[in-house]
Amino acid sequence: MRYSIFNLVRQGLRGHRGWGPAWRDATPKNCYDIIVIGGGGHGLATAYYLAKVHGVANVAVLEKGWIGSGNAGRNTTIIRSNYLLPGNGPFYEWSMKLWEGLEQELNYNAMVSQRGVLNLCHSDAQRDAFVRRGNAMSLYGADAELLDTAALRRMLPVLDYDNARFPIHGGLLQRRGGTARHDAVVWGYARAASNLGVDIVQNCEVTHFIREAGRIVGVETTRGPIRASRIGMAVAGNSSRVAKLAGLTLPIETHVLQAFVSEAVKPLIPGVVTFGAGHFYVSQSDKGGLVFGGDLDGYNSYAQRGNLPTVEDVCEGAMALMPSLGRVRVLRSWGGVMDMSMDGSPIIDRTPVHGLYLNGGWCYGGFKATPASGWCFAHLLARDESHGVARAYRLDRFATGHLIDEKGTGAQPNLQ
């Protein structure tokens, strides 16, 4: 059923008893053209674009738990394309363009809200770097605006402009950036892919790869063997574990990243704000809660929960920027497990094993990349060649020295 105001009124008059499930919970077939492992945003977007753009609808998405149960539901929902390097800029800008048309494309309300993403700078050198990044963004077709403190004071009176240690000198604003509802992105892609014939298979964990004549031709799962000529992994957080089933060791460490939400307060922060003298970023949800996060805990972890020193560190960042938050209570905190690639940038590439493709290493920034990641991974799986905007995300770049060290935020930035 197409979602529209007409259908909403019609169903409303019938007591909302006519809505069907948004997508089909499929039983796996024996054989597909392409299997995508991982039913998060990236996996479902890949399946959708395979069916929509490349006409390959005989696709299965295999999910160990339920769709969206991993990092797709554990992020801080920020979308932006404020990148500097040539390997990143066009990719994230393509993602931003897909976000802008996503709801019409999927016929699903993903609550995409272009409320602006603002990076604050606290020194002259940092402002120079922001000018350079803003100019680079303009060259990629993204929007960038340098704000002075007078403009910031009008936009964000809540910030501490008298902080002697971290004075606010200005900010780089991307007005097209903002937030989206992460669960709705998963459900929207699932519904649209399912409508095009993609099988979404839940509670189906891949346990082995089936090899024949030196290539991978299928997977053994907890719901039986499933064959396909091409198999894509979109299991960021667990890429190393799934790749190990194929005998691969990846340039990735898995780390826990915590996020937080406060009790609801009155409208305080119009968009997304990042503190440039530490690692702290915050936005305000439509319900009023402040959604914020910071650095990794800093040690290998698959635990999906972190420790208190990082909570303290993130809250100190909040207090340095907005001392008025001192009496706001944190409502919840949670952790997601990140594929931390060694240069802080993702990988969308073939693997050395024939028939197996990798989409992973999303580090801090997987959510905003969801549409372009799906778009480019679908391109790779359907045509066996990298998409133009994802060409730099090679698996072998660590061996060849073509690193993409946008911010140098890999697994252990101090060692790289």
Add this chain to the structure above:
Amino acid sequence: MRIECPFCGERDASEFVYRGDAAIKRPDPSASEAAENFFAAVYLRENPAGPHDELWYHAFGCRMWLRVRRNTLTHEILAVNYPGPVAGS
């Protein structure tokens, strides 16, 4: 997370600096396959979900390096040892 330092006793993890996988050894730079070996040592990681041997530096304590066996699924500390032979022994 608390780590039982052999010198200082049980201390909060915030006193320590994490140095990652303890299995990584610096390769021999004069070996013929040195480039491949350095690539593996610098970038490739086993990244297990379960027991993991790793190095922690007690920066705000005794400043000793420790070899810690820790479960990455639960954060449980399974063992703490010196990373190599203790000086003078």
